[in-house]
Amino acid sequence: MIENFDEITKQTLLELENTQKQFWNIARVTGEFLNLLIRTAKSKNVLELGTSNGYSGIWIAKALKETGGKLTTVEFYEKRIKPARENFEKCGVLDIITTIEGSAIKILEYLPEDTKFDFVFIDANKSETLKYFELINPHLIQGGILAVDNVLSHREKVKPFIDAIAQNPDYQNVVLNLPAGLSLARKLR
Numbered sequence: 001m002i003e004n005f006d007e008i009t010k011q012t013l014l015e016l017e018n019t020q021k022q023f024w025n026i027a028r029v030t031g032e033f034l035n036l037l038i039r040t041a042k043s044k045n046v047l048e049l050g051t052s053n054g055y056s057g058i059w060i061a062k063a064l065k066e067t068g069g070k071l072t073t074v075e076f077y078e079k080r081i082k083p084a085r086e087n088f089e090k091c092g093v094l095d096i097i098t099t100i101e102g103s104a105i106k107i108l109e110y111l112p113e114d115t116k117f118d119f120v121f122i123d124a125n126k127s128e129t130l131k132y133f134e135l136i137n138p139h140l141i142q143g144g145i146l147a148v149d150n151v152l153s154h155r156e157k158v159k160p161f162i163d164a165i166a167q168n169p170d171y172q173n174v175v176l177n178l179p180a181g182l183s184l185a186r187k188l189r
């Protein structure tokens, strides 16, 4: 997959992997998986909660360059926004990314009713995952995909969400044994 990327992107991703623990970035294979999935599903309107320094955003946005889509990403830690934007610029994806600074719940609560996403990636405050899901649900289109990281590494914190989505007849959900555990759901109706 990475063979399709330009040299600067390849280099930037490798450099970011040196500080992966410090910035709580997703594993490389999770990035590759999200990229493949977005390209396969031809997703165009993606929301990410938890930008950090932009590592996962680069994998997502590179796929969106192929599908003609755009990414909105949310981060409340102001010091992470600048490096994220710099990394997006280096990798040639800044033009399709809107970075919003603020608390994910507040931003979701104020989303206009007609804002719709076809792919959502949740990777922010693990204890708030269920609340994010409840607020995102009206904005995810039928057939849309919801991916949530850390469902195995932070099992207890994410449990209320996992229990809720497993019981929700509107969603088909599977937990993938990727490094931190990735919940992957499709909205059926």
Ligand SMILES: C[S@@+](CC[C@H](N)C(=O)[O-])C[C@H]1O[C@@H](n2cnc3c(N)ncnc32)[C@H](O)[C@@H]1O
Residues within 6 Å of the ligand: 023, 024, 025, 026, 049, 050, 051, 052, 053, 054, 055, 056, 057, 074, 075, 076, 077, 080, 102, 103, 104, 105, 123, 124, 125, 128
């Ligand atoms: C696990 S890291 C995200 C890593 C990023 N997705 C990546 O793989 O490159 C979680 C990020 O979410 C941010 N965050 C935590 N709680 C948040 C909240 N309530 N609203 C917005 N961002 C939040 C943290 O500051 C942190 O940068």
